[in-house]
């Protein structure tokens with residue numbers, strides 16, 4: 001029996017175009033000025049030190065780090081430091097009403113249904129936990145954060161690493177076979193499956209012929225009660 005569902009965000013609950021055409025440019029335009037002003041203040045000071053460690057350049061200057069962050073943004077690197085900074089910058093955008101967190105219309109009704117059936121709901125995204133809470137706290141459908149029992153980001157591990165899913169199962173406190181992971185990316189689902197999770201792939205756009213995972217176009221097609229554990 002499925003007792004918990006862990007969902008990805010980008011391409012799963014929310015349109016990739018919202019992340020790439022709204023969120024990422026918003027952070028990109030403000031990143032250099034933000035770091036210049038905040039570099040000696042917490043939490044930015046610690047995040048920059050973490051970035052120095054991540055790139056193994058303990059002496060890197062702020063200007064060099066900004067250059068690295070721009071390169072990371074160009075390649076959509078899921079760097080924990082970049083994700084932390086983006087999350088802080090996005091806060092203003094949500095609070096000022098510049099944008100709301102996109103949700104596909106099929107997501108909220110299904111999350112509510114699963115929650116009412118006693119299934120615990122979690123999020124796992126490369127976006128920082130703070131950024132996840134903002135997206136769901138300021139979503140198209142209002143604040144839906146009360147639906148979630150917990151959030152995981154790259155601090156638990158990378159999304160394509162099997163160990164990340166073992167860590168998530170341990171933290172949730174359930175056997176992996178009773179947890180369903182939802183994502184649009186088959187490499188993430190492969191890793192979750194290798195850890196023992198049940199998997200379902202959201203196909204919100206293009207087909208993925210390279211995937212062997214059960215595929216659905218919408219949350220309304222997912223029936224956890226029919227998935228054997």
Ligand SMILES: CSCCC(=O)C(=O)COP(=O)(O)O
Nearest residue numbers: 009010125126127131132135
């Ligand atoms: C928390 S919203 C921003 C998502 C993000 O920054 C990202 O890189 C997308 O990662 P995901 O793991 O949700 O595909």
Ligand SMILES: [Mg+2]
Nearest residue numbers: 008010011184
């Ligand atoms: Mg995704």
